[in-house]
Amino acid sequence: MPRQILLGDEAVALGAVHAGLSAAYSYPGTPASEVLEYLVRQAAESKAFTAVWSVNEKTAYEEALGASFAGKRSLVSFKHVGLNVAADPFMNSAITGANGGFLVVSADDPGMHSSQNEQDSRYYVQFAQIPGYEPSDHQEAYDMAREAYDVSERFGLPVLMRLVTRLSHSRSAVETRDARAQNGLKKGAEKDWILLPVNARRRFVRLLDLQAEMTRFSEESRFNILRLNDRDRSFGVIASGIAYNYFREAVASDAVPPSFLKVSTYPLPEKLIRELVGHVGAILVLEDGYPFIERQLKGLFGIAGKTVLGKMSGPLPASGELTPDIVRRALGREPLASLPASGLPLAGRPPQLCVGCPHADAFKALNKALEGVTGASVFSDIGCYTLGALPPYNAIHSCVCMGASISMARGASDVGLYPAVSVIGDSTFAHSGLTPLLGAAAANTDMTVIILDNATTAMTGGQPTYGSGPGLLRLVEGLGVAKEHIRTIEPLPKHHDKNVQIIKDEIAYRGLSVVVAVRECVQEQRKKRS
Amino acid sequence: MKQDIILAGVGGQGILSIAYVIDNAALADGLFFKQAEVHGMAQRGGAVQSHMRLSDGTIWSDLIPKGGADMILSVEPLEALRYFDYLKPDGIVVTSSTPFRNIPDYPEVDKVLEAIRKAPRSVIVDSEKLAKEAGTVKAQNIVLLGAASSFLILKPESLLKTIDDLFRGRGTPVLEANLKAFDLGKSAALGS
Numbered sequence: 241m242p243r244q245i246l247l248g249d250e251a252v253a254l255g256a257v258h259a260g261l262s263a264a265y266s267y268p269g270t271p272a273s274e275v276l277e278y279l280v281r282q283a284a285e286s287k288a289f290t291a292v293w294s295v296n297e298k299t300a301y302e303e304a305l306g307a308s309f310a311g312k313r314s315l316v317s318f319k320h321v322g323l324n325v326a327a328d329p330f331m332n333s334a335i336t337g338a339n340g341g342f343l344v345v346s347a348d349d350p351g352m353h354s355s356q357n358e359q360d361s362r363y364y365v366q367f368a369q370i371p372g373y374e375p376s377d378h379q380e381a382y383d384m385a386r387e388a389y390d391v392s393e394r395f396g397l398p399v400l401m402r403l404v405t406r407l408s409h410s411r412s413a414v415e416t417r418d419a420r421a422q423n424g425l426k427k428g429a430e431k432d433w434i435l436l437p438v439n440a441r442r443r444f445v446r447l448l449d450l451q452a453e454m455t456r457f458s459e460e461s462r463f464n465i466l467r468l469n470d471r472d473r474s475f476g477v478i479a480s481g482i483a484y485n486y487f488r489e490a491v492a493s494d495a496v497p498p499s500f501l502k503v504s505t506y507p508l509p510e511k512l513i514r515e516l517v518g519h520v521g522a523i524l525v526l527e528d529g530y531p532f533i534e535r536q537l538k539g540l541f542g543i544a545g546k547t548v549l550g551k552m553s554g555p556l557p558a559s560g561e562l563t564p565d566i567v568r569r570a571l572g573r574e575p576l577a578s579l580p581a582s583g584l585p586l587a588g589r590p591p592q593l594c595v596g597c598p599h600a601d602a603f604k605a606l607n608k609a610l611e612g613v614t615g616a617s618v619f620s621d622i623g624c625y626t627l628g629a630l631p632p633y634n635a636i637h638s639c640v641c642m643g644a645s646i647s648m649a650r651g652a653s654d655v656g657l658y659p660a661v662s663v664i665g666d667s668t669f670a671h672s673g674l675t676p677l678l679g680a681a682a683a684n685t686d687m688t689v690i691i692l693d694n695a696t697t698a699m700t701g702g703q704p705t706y707g708s709g710p711g712l713l714r715l716v717e718g719l720g721v722a723k724e725h726i727r728t729i730e731p732l733p734k735h736h737d738k739n740v741q742i743i744k745d746e747i748a749y750r751g752l753s754v755v756v757a758v759r760e761c762v763q764e765q766r767k768k769r770s
Numbered sequence: 771m772k773q774d775i776i777l778a779g780v781g782g783q784g785i786l787s788i789a790y791v792i793d794n795a796a797l798a799d800g801l802f803f804k805q806a807e808v809h810g811m812a813q814r815g816g817a818v819q820s821h822m823r824l825s826d827g828t829i830w831s832d833l834i835p836k837g838g839a840d841m842i843l844s845v846e847p848l849e850a851l852r853y854f855d856y857l858k859p860d861g862i863v864v865t866s867s868t869p870f871r872n873i874p875d876y877p878e879v880d881k882v883l884e885a886i887r888k889a890p891r892s893v894i895v896d897s898e899k900l901a902k903e904a905g906t907v908k909a910q911n912i913v914l915l916g917a918a919s920s921f922l923i924l925k926p927e928s929l930l931k932t933i934d935d936l937f938r939g940r941g942t943p944v945l946e947a948n949l950k951a952f953d954l955g956k957s958a959a960l961g962s
Contacts, residue, residue: 243797245793245794245797270809271809273809274809353808354809377804406806406832406833407832409806409807409808409809410804410805410806410807410832411789411793411803411804411805411806411807412802412803412804412805413797413802413803482832485830485831485832486830486831486833488830488831489830489831489835492830563833563835564831564833564834564835564838565835565836568835575835575836575837576835576836576837576838576858577837577858577859578836578837578854578855578856578857578858578859579837579854579855579857579858579859579861579889579890580854581854581855582851582854582885582886582888583885584851584877584881584882584885585877586848586851586852586877587848587873587875587876587877588817588873589780589815589816589817589848589849589872589873590816591781591814591815591816592814592815592816592872593814593815594814594815624814627814699814701809
């Protein structure tokens with residue numbers, strides 16, 4: 241079997257390709273971007289399937305669902321908060337079900353390396369009541385992605401695979417197998433897919449009826465491993481996903497490791513959990529993310545005669561990413577000896593805007609325009625320009641979720657904040673900025689929206705964008721913004737004074753203005769040159 | 771046989787290329803490996819590190835525990851110092867002496883180098899000078915890889931073959947500069 245070097249994200253993607261994938265959709269977001277990056281490269285080479293960067297996660301989800309409706313195997317991938325954007329079709333797709341196999345890849349970011357929260361996608365698996373996978377390593381990521389398509393078609397349901405940053409962005413060698421052929425076209429049945437109450441009620445009962453069989457699927461899965469230690473029954477471990485690796489690392493030199501259950505599929509394999517819990521007195525639950533398993537294990541009343549340890553009670557921190565060191569400590573093992581710290585105070589090195597970045601010039605102009613203005617609020621958004629929060633710019637006052645810059649500025653303006661300014665990138669604007677701007681234009685809200693058009697989705701590595709250049713200006717006008725208050729600037733040092741004046745004028749105008757700052761991302765320029 | 775390495779540097783300095791070469795050499799040598807890296811926001815001029823684990827047996831964790839690293843391999847001196855608590859008491863530090871100053875409070879370089887020399891084993895090479903000598907200042911990462919190569923459990927020919935694969939497509943001058951950068955780094959480390 242050939243061995244290939246793959247990122248965790250890429251292992252999932254290749255597993256899907258080898259399962260007969262026909263169509264894949266995504267919106268970029270760390271740590272999930274490399275799933276579709278890989279598929280785009282593969283599709284360009286093989287021309288065997290479709291791989292598309294969508295406008296946002298909701299459209300991506302629905303596009304993939306449409307391919308499943310058509311009987312084909314499809315994939316959608318996004319970062320954990322992307323699943324919030326796609327939550328509407330996600331929840332309803334558990335009711336319609338899947339026709340062709342449908343894999344949903346959601347990459348969580350415990351520790352918030354590049355995210356605004358550390359929500360745990362396993363709650364969505366439980367919420368929608370569908371099967372879920374949580375790989376521990378690259379080989380599993382590949383094997384589970386392949387298997388997930390069969391499971392999806394067996395249950396007629398989407399299957400979610402939960403990744404975490406450390407697996408998404410770790411590389412290792414994976415053994416691959418021959419690809420399966422793609423499905424033929426075969427439309428879904430109308431009575432399943434038209435979610436009128438009369439159909440939806442029946443489909444929901446079907447979903448509930450499948451639950452016991454799904455638990456059996458989990459109990460029989462080869463990815464869940466139960467090992468009981470008969471000599472020491474005082475203590476055992478339940479470990480899921482990447483946490484399983486840290487557990488095995490910590491006990492690698494034990495002749496016989498403590499009893500453990502590796503959990504890799506959802507719903508929880510109840511029978512295996514009962515066996516482990518019955519065997520030991522105390523159970524340590526190791527999971528990266530929320531205490532999802534621990535909370536279910538304890539319930540409201542705990543387990544009589546047993547001690548459950550984890551994030552809720554016990555030795556693991558409730559927030560942040562797990563590490564081998566944290567798990568080692570939780571298992572009561574001595575830390576390894578290490579070199580003492582140098583004693584020299586180490587200056588931090590936070591991320592920053594690139595040298596020559598157009599956003600830097602845009603923020604300088606905005607800061608100058610707002611100099612001496614009291615009460616100004618700058619609502620920002622998700623992208624490289626969020627770094628405008630850091631010195632030397634200190635230019636923004638909020639960053640919440642995709643598109644919130646415009647809607648929050650509207651709300652703040654409605655209740656009297658002046659001036660209310662939004663700062664949003666072109667890709668984020670296409671993702672979730674159009675709809676709030678449509679509403680603000682209808683009301684001619686007193687606010688100034690600055691769209692930073694750098695012609696790419698920069699933070700995640702330069703994926704395509706759909707609202708850029710002349711098309712962006714037409715979009716803004718088409719949404720109903722008055723033409724005389726759609727202004728264009730080129731954020732360059734030589735235009736600084738002119739740009740400051742334009743921003744000042746539009747802030748002074750007590751209605752809706754849109755200032756589009758047009759200059760290409762320097763990273764993208766560099767890529768084109770080399 | 772196993773070896774755990776912390777790769778360190780600043781976003782954009784090419785530590786992922788070092789990782790790429792080591793990954794492929796490990797595959798060629800029939801070793802297991804796991805290599806955890808940083809993408810996204812931190813790549814924008816911030817401190818970046820990669821955990822590189824090599825072994826002839828099963829590797830569990832993608833991350834190296836503190837006190838578990840056999841080597842810190844850094845393209846930048848301050849960044850080498852940042853991960854000292856990951857190093858085994860007898861571990862080795864291989865680092866560039868060339869500072870990357872994109873922060874206002876960068877400490878005095880001499881003090882940084884002095885602190886690095888407190889490690890029981892350290893190899894400090896002037897990667898900027900050697901890369902320029904090789905033909906391109908961009909090859910500082912490969913200078914460092916060369917400097918580390920004598921201490922790695924990988925076959926030198928596997929490393930060189932991957933460097934060849936990596937740079938061949940970018941033209942003969944780039945390839946030759948990088949091969950020379952590797953050699954200069956290797957010689958400098960052995961002579962230090």
